[in-house]
Amino acid sequence: MKVAKFGGSSVANATQIKKVCDIIRTDLDRKFVVVSAPGKRFKDDIKMTDLLINLGEAYLSETDYESTLIHIEKRFAEIIQDLTLPMSLLEDIRQTILKALHSDVPDNMKMDALKSIGEDSSAKIVSAYLTETDLTSHYVNPKDAGIIVSDEPGNAQILPESFEKLYLLREREGIIVIPGFFGYTIDNKLVTFSRGGSDITGSIIAAGVKAALYENFTDVDSVYTVNPTIVDQPKEIKTLTYKEMRELSYAGFSVFHDEALIPAFKQGIPVAIKNTNNPHLPGTFVIAKKEDKDKCVVGIASDSGFSTLYVSKYLMNRELGFGRKLLEILEDESISFEHAPSGIDDLSVIIRERQFTPAKEAKVIERIKNELHPDTVSLQHGLALIMIVGEGMMNTIGIAQKASTALTSANVNIKMINQGSSDVSMMFGIDADDLKPAIRSLYQVFFEEQQN
Ligand SMILES: Nc1ncnc2c1ncn2[C@@H]1O[C@H](COP(=O)(O)OP(=O)(O)O)[C@@H](O)[C@H]1O
Numbered sequence: 001m002k003v004a005k006f007g008g009s010s011v012a013n014a015t016q017i018k019k020v021c022d023i024i025r026t027d028l029d030r031k032f033v034v035v036s037a038p039g040k041r042f043k044d045d046i047k048m049t050d051l052l053i054n055l056g057e058a059y060l061s062e063t064d065y066e067s068t069l070i071h072i073e074k075r076f077a078e079i080i081q082d083l084t085l086p087m088s089l090l091e092d093i094r095q096t097i098l099k100a101l102h103s104d105v106p107d108n109m110k111m112d113a114l115k116s117i118g119e120d121s122s123a124k125i126v127s128a129y130l131t132e133t134d135l136t137s138h139y140v141n142p143k144d145a146g147i148i149v150s151d152e153p154g155n156a157q158i159l160p161e162s163f164e165k166l167y168l169l170r171e172r173e174g175i176i177v178i179p180g181f182f183g184y185t186i187d188n189k190l191v192t193f194s195r196g197g198s199d200i201t202g203s204i205i206a207a208g209v210k211a212a213l214y215e216n217f218t219d220v221d222s223v224y225t226v227n228p229t230i231v232d233q234p235k236e237i238k239t240l241t242y243k244e245m246r247e248l249s250y251a252g253f254s255v256f257h258d259e260a261l262i263p264a265f266k267q268g269i270p271v272a273i274k275n276t277n278n279p280h281l282p283g284t285f286v287i288a289k290k291e292d293k294d295k296c297v298v299g300i301a302s303d304s305g306f307s308t309l310y311v312s313k314y315l316m317n318r319e320l321g322f323g324r325k326l327l328e329i330l331e332d333e334s335i336s337f338e339h340a341p342s343g344i345d346d347l348s349v350i351i352r353e354r355q356f357t358p359a360k361e362a363k364v365i366e367r368i369k370n371e372l373h374p375d376t377v378s379l380q381h382g383l384a385l386i387m388i389v390g391e392g393m394m395n396t397i398g399i400a401q402k403a404s405t406a407l408t409s410a411n412v413n414i415k416m417i418n419q420g421s422s423d424v425s426m427m428f429g430i431d432a433d434d435l436k437p438a439i440r441s442l443y444q445v446f447f448e449e450q451q452n
């Protein structure tokens with residue numbers, strides 16, 4: 001038995017949904033189907049999840065929400081009409097939206113209920129279309145499936161008690177279509193995963209039913225060695241390990257959610273990332289053990305939008321608890337950090353920029369000054385991080401030298417290097433404006449000039 005997850009681009013309109021159903025029909029081992037909300041149909045289109053978020057925000061701020069509601073209904077109406085499905089489906093979706101919008105619950109619960117409607121509606125539509133084309137298919141809500149999650153709105157985590165019930169899904173007849181992206185708490189509250197979280201649902205179902213394979217269908221032929229929006233037609237990655245994929249996803253390979261590896265990994269289920277528009281191609285396989293031992297570096301991920309909190313104080317090394325107190329201030333202000341390289345008298349903490357507002361930034365600096373009495377404290381924005389990833393890097397001579405040669409030849413200043421805190425990656429911090437030339441030059445050196 002296989003689990004097939006189809007991303008937003010695969011269910012963006014009726015033409016794409018027909019491709020999804022053809023893929024299922026060609027291999028009936030694909031018994032469990034997980035779907036996302038309709039995604040972008042063209043570059044500047046708006047994803048259904050974002051429309052639902054806009055709807056909720058407009059409603060909560062008591063501004064005009066009717067126009068967004070009409071926009072949402074029109075998109076679903078178009079899909080349902082083009083698939084010649086009964087219009088009662090649209091009425092069902094409309095009622096679900098209105099019920100979530102007018103329910104008397106806290107704002108974060110209302111937002112999660114609204115956000116889930118994209119996936120929920122896709123699952124109802126795909127299941128109805130499969131039935132229409134003579135396949136036995138059932139829509140199964142995550143609550144009935146057994147997806148029990150923590151009570152963290154917009155950021156749920158799966159609870160271990162889910163897996164026993166999920167295994168029973170194997171007994172159900174026909175093709176089971178489950179909406180991705182959300183689950184229910186023990187006391188029945190609907191909570192969503194973080195953005196892009198339908199990948200997580202797919203992995204949870206795969207682990208629960210002990211699938212032979214978890215197929216993740218998207219809009220690219222494979223996972224590429226670097227982001228294809230930065231380098232044109234980069235080389236494909238044929239296989240990589242769970243550890244490598246998790247590291248690359250976290251550092252910017254948005255094709256697969258970094259939290260989606262763990263459930264499949266724990267059960268040793270291989271993951272295949274494939275293209276809905278070219279399903280005959282093999283795609284990329286994520287597996288437990290490195291296959292191509294000659295290729296040390298598998299991919300180079302990157303992301304911008306980071307800040308550096310820099311603190312220096314003479315004799316910091318002798319001040320017991322300095323680092324803890326600094327991180328405690330961040331914890332108090334609900335700020336998480338990514339990396340924290342340190343020297344004798346200095347400590348830098350890398351933080352995602354979006355966690356700061358001007359007021360929060362001023363408060364953090366003020367608290368550090370008052371509570372830790374540093375010589376200097378500053379917060380610099382506009383940092384980009386590059387992560388070079390590959391199992392075996394630790395024992396390979398010359399990776400850092402190759403990377404710094406590539407960055408030098410692109411005239412890119414290295415602001416920070418972090419090597420050794422992970423055995424599968426090496427991080428470089430650079431100015432965000434230098435990101436594209438940096439990645440292009442690294443790609444050239446690591447994947448075009450010679451094998452690594
Ligand atoms: N290294 C990479 N390899 C492949 N795709 C990547 C990579 N880095 C970023 N992406 C982007 O991920 C996109 C697919 O992910 P996503 O938009 O979430 O798809 P879906 O709609 O299937 O969920 C691709 O279109 C591509 O632009």
Ligand SMILES: N[C@@H](CC(=O)OP(=O)(O)O)C(=O)O
Pocket residue numbers: 006007008009036037039047049050118180181194195196197198199
């Ligand atoms: N629809 C949700 C969850 C998701 O996984 O979507 P996609 O498969 O389009 O990345 C989001 O946009 O966050």
